[in-house]
Amino acid sequence: MAGNSESPSSEAFRLFSSSSDEKPNLGFGFFDSSETPRPSLPPCVEVLPSEVSSSVKYIVEPVSLDGLTLLKGRVSTREVFALSNSDLVPGKYEGGLKLWEGSLDLVKALHSEVENGHLAFTGKRVLELGCGHGLPGIFACLEGAATVHFQDFNAEVLRCLTIPNANANLPKNVQPSALNVTNYDTGTEVRFFAGDWSEIDKLLHTHDIEDDPTNPVSGYDIILMAETVYSISVLQNLYELIKKCTSSPHGLVYMAAKKHYFGVGGGTRRFLSVVEKDGLMDFSMVAEVADGSSNVREVFMTLMMELEEVPIGRLTNLKRLL
Numbered sequence: 001m002a003g004n005s006e007s008p009s010s011e012a013f014r015l016f017s018s019s020s021d022e023k024p025n026l027g028f029g030f031f032d033s034s035e036t037p038r039p040s041l042p043p044c045v046e047v048l049p050s051e052v053s054s055s056v057k058y059i060v061e062p063v064s065l066d067g068l069t070l071l072k073g074r075v076s077t078r079e080v081f082a083l084s085n086s087d088l089v090p091g092k093y094e095g096g097l098k099l100w101e102g103s104l105d106l107v108k109a110l111h112s113e114v115e116n117g118h119l120a121f122t123g124k125r126v127l128e129l130g131c132g133h134g135l136p137g138i139f140a141c142l143e144g145a146a147t148v149h150f151q152d153f154n155a156e157v158l159r160c161l162t163i164p165n166a167n168a169n170l171p172k173n174v175q176p177s178a179l180n181v182t183n184y185d186t187g188t189e190v191r192f193f194a195g196d197w198s199e200i201d202k203l204l205h206t207h208d209i210e211d212d213p214t215n216p217v218s219g220y221d222i223i224l225m226a227e228t229v230y231s232i233s234v235l236q237n238l239y240e241l242i243k244k245c246t247s248s249p250h251g252l253v254y255m256a257a258k259k260h261y262f263g264v265g266g267g268t269r270r271f272l273s274v275v276e277k278d279g280l281m282d283f284s285m286v287a288e289v290a291d292g293s294s295n296v297r298e299v300f301m302t303l304m305m306e307l308e309e310v311p312i313g314r315l316t317n318l319k320r321l322l
Contacts, residue, residue: 039090039092040091041091041195041196042154042155042194042195043195044193044194044195044196044199044202045194045195045203046191046192046193046194047158047163047192047193049190051159051163052160052164056076057075058073059075060072061073063099063104063135066112068108068111068139070107070138070139071165071168071169073161073164073165073168077093077097077098080097081093081097081156093154094130094152094153095132096130096131096132096152096153096157096162097132097161099132099135100227101294101297102226102297103132103136103226106135106224106225106226106256109299110136110139111139112287113286114143119252121140121145121222122145124140124147124222125145125146125147125220125222125247126140126147126148126220126222126223127149127151127205127222127224127245128140128148128150128151128224129223129225129238129241130153131151131158132152132157132161132226133161133165134162134166135165136254137149137224138166140224141166142169142170145188145222147189147190147220148188149191149192150166150193151194151195151200152192152194153194153195155194157194158192158193176191197234197238197241198241200241201241204244205220205245206244218247218248219244219245219246219247219251220246220247221251223252223253223254224253224254225238225256226255226256228255229271230264230267231266232266232270234266235266235271236274239271239274239275239278243278243280249305250303250305252302253301253302253303253304254286254299254300254301255302256298257297258294258295258296258297258298259295259296259297260295260296262295268298272300275302280305281302281303282303282305283301283302284300284301286300286301287299
């Protein structure tokens, strides 16, 4: 979920229920005050695998996902950021240490897409935005992606959680290299980047859609993101980054999120309205989860189209969804 800081912070109110950092279905507090100045953004940096934290307690636990088992770590938000385990402070900590439901939904959906022959990661360039635990990106590594880049707002999340999770899940021949060179026998390149969505494109594989729409080596073939569309204030920066980073034409974006985030205004439908208005990407629903543990959650796939393609039926689809 971690990725973009747009709102200042003051008093917290609870949006989702939360009991401890040991459970995957955790909540967070959002902060909102019109009087507090917006905090300055941290610098965008690449975090080397060799910078993994050795001072923070990391407890590894299995996660079972419809026949697929991955390992995820558990670390203390208080220990890493000096915050209580339910806090989210825009500009300081964007929730990356929690395991959000959408991340699990996305891995399940990707696994199903691969098994059904609708998706293949082999040889693909993959980016996970707002990665936190990084389970979707780790799944892409295990499925043979050529490149997997992980992005989170906080470098601390990458050092204390994402990199350890990658090390726990990936066989030795695809574990991230401390020198960021092509990794061992599989040729998988695994790298980690920290920074805000409004600026992180400087470090990622990007392209200019208008100047170079068909360069086969520009951008990422597949972008993954879970619980990134939680607030209206982040949607435009996120979408602009996606456009810069998605391979054109026919790059894919898989998004898992709640249909609506009450109290902060975001959600899948708000984001899809931004996509539809711009007219460069088409979309379709991959999965819907209504298990009663939260409001309805959804997984969507969006596709970067040829600039000359006419988005037939897209407006009708959006109106039907909304």
